[in-house]
Amino acid sequence: MSSQDTSHTENLPEEQGKGAVATHDNPFADPGMPPHEHRIQDIDAKAAARTERTIALLFVISMLSTVAFIASYVAFPVDKVVYIWPIGHVSALNFSLGMTLGLALFCIGAGVVHWSRTLMSDVEIAQDRHPVSADEDVRAQAYEDFRIGAEEAGFGRRKLARNTLFGAVALVPLSGLVLLRDLGPMPEDKLRHTKWAKGKRLMNQNTMQPLRPEDIAVGSLTFAMPEGMSEEDHDFQVQIAKAALMIVRIQPENIKDKQELDWSHDGIVAFSKICTHVGCPISLYEQQTHHVLCPCHQSTFDLADGGRVIFGPAGHALPQLQITVNKEGYLEAKGDFAEPVGPAYWERG
8 A cells, every 4th residue: 555545544533433322312322434444456556556457448448439439420321220139120320329439438437436436535534514604724624635635536646547538538529529420411512513514405494395596585584404304303303403594685785794795695695593692593584674583582683794683682693604506506505604503602612
């Protein structure tokens, strides 16, 4: 046993293990505290070292379990089902996450409890009640008791147990950070691309026929979508929400924006149909002013001036699709939109 432990044992109160005996006249006599029984770790340094290694092992298992939690999250697909006796068929992902996180938390708890019960001081201390307000001597004694308690806890001497505890506690929060991944799939660059590509013809969304320049009359509004899309596609609604197009014909001399004129064909301009405020479909066109109006929140765009916003809450202009005419005389795209369509989003650059 260390000199610190010996000195503390020698300073035990004399009345410990002693007390008044209950009698007929005094049946509620204070029996005092039972004699203090030393643990094996208090008197055998090797036993204390073995216990510390056991505690450290629990903390290391916790760290490995946290790493296994993260690895399981990455390794197992959501739809993978396995048979585990006697539970039956369960989700491999849920089972592995639950087991690894549970083991990580259990080992931290078990290690801390084992530490407190075997290595920290277990001397019984009794203190009479005292007034709430304390004088200087009491406060000084409290500080001293705290200092002694900190020393006896072994945080300074039990470096192996202390450091592995810190490691286990530091790693466990990573499990929660990994779970934030389930807030939703990362958009990556999906919002920047649509079904439009070089050479894809503009298809009339009502007739599903390819459009020729002569099909677009001055003052009319035509809705189009990319060639190759079908309403039977399982992701049609997702794709059309990005690729929907509106086509108008404006006299070239009335187009104010040079890029818009360069990207048009004989005054035919194609703009995204998706409002840049909250993504509503635009459907109202005023042929004299060449303005289009979103019916949701009245954002108004000038199709003769690069689709810029002239009224309402929309934050930026409508993206324009660069078009041309192929050898067969059909309108086709020269590529995808140059910028993301629809509302602004957090990774818009």
